[in-house]
Amino acid sequence: ILKYLLLMKMKVSELVFVLSCVLCVSADVLHDDFAINGCSDTDGEVMYGLDNEETWYADFINSRGEEPQPSFIDHIGRSEGMFEEALEGQRVCKRNLGLRREAMAEIPLENNPPSSLLIYTRDHVELGEKNTLICYVTGFYPAPVKVSWTKNGRNTTEGTSINVPHPSRDGSFTQISRLQFVPEQGDIYSCSVEHPALNQPLTRIWEVEEQQPSVGPAVFCGLGLTVGLLGVAAGTFFLVKGNECS
Structure with a gap:
């Protein structure tokens, strides 16, 4: 299923966004794979993501693509030539910017704060x-x-x-x-x-807080040793009492 969503109305600056969502459905997993091509008169963005997380974006300042994935997840690679495709997408986006503004001019503006x-x-x-x-x-x-x-x-x-x-x-x-x-x-x-x-x-x-070493194993070992000593003490007590009664 391929959906395109155009959202352009802005108070501070007007931008054009094209959101492409592809739902990949299997028997066990549902994921959202999406792409964004956005532009304004002075700025722009091309980004690809998976499940609301960025996997690749175009850094137009340094003229390269970036993969901002954290080190602890499985890396999701992207094909070569994506930055050149992003540049072309920006050229198309800016050509259409004026047309989009005219089409959305009558839409009322609403203000919703960050949730x-x-x-x-x-x-x-x-x-x-x-x-x-x-x-x-x-x-x-x-x-x-x-x-x-x-x-x-x-x-x-x-x-x-x-x-x-x-x-x-x-x-x-x-x-x-x-x-x-x-x-x-x-x-x-x-x-x-x-x-x-x-x-x-x-x-x-x-x-910034100093990372403390884990105390879990030490606590459990200490509790185990304490319980063990109490068991030995109780056994010794009853053994002595038993000898006195005999």
Whole structure:
């Protein structure tokens, strides 16, 4: 089943999005494989995903394709020549931009605030090792949102990026901002989101905490030893009492 969804009406800037969803159905598994080709007068996005997660996107600033999959999952490779195809898709998108604006000019604008804001790291945290903080914003309309980052209470823009918002099936949008950073003990980061439907920015905080070794095995071994000693003590007590009675 191939569906195309065109969502273009925006308050801050107008974009054109084409969302292609292919439902791959088997006896046991249902997955959503989708692609997005979006553009504006000054920006654009081409992205492929699986089950609401990005598997490949075009980095037009550095003229290359990126595969932002975390290291702990099975890698999903993409074919060569995808970046060149993305460039052609952008040329087509921008040619049609004016026509789309005229077609959608009479659609009333509604404001829906983000329904969810999450902040998490791409990889397992190791102090002193490069990592990526991800700010995941979903459920808002219209697009885009404005995302800002702070480190220890100070605004930071170095190492930040944000994708073009992409539409969901319910007509709302999702947008992802990233911050490249090196975690150091005690550092505190925040991600703040601004949207016309919000009276004040929506903020989430993430703090670098030292990774503690697991204490589970030690606790269980300690409990086992304690129970064992209590059993020995009880057995000795009844043995002595039995000898006294005899």
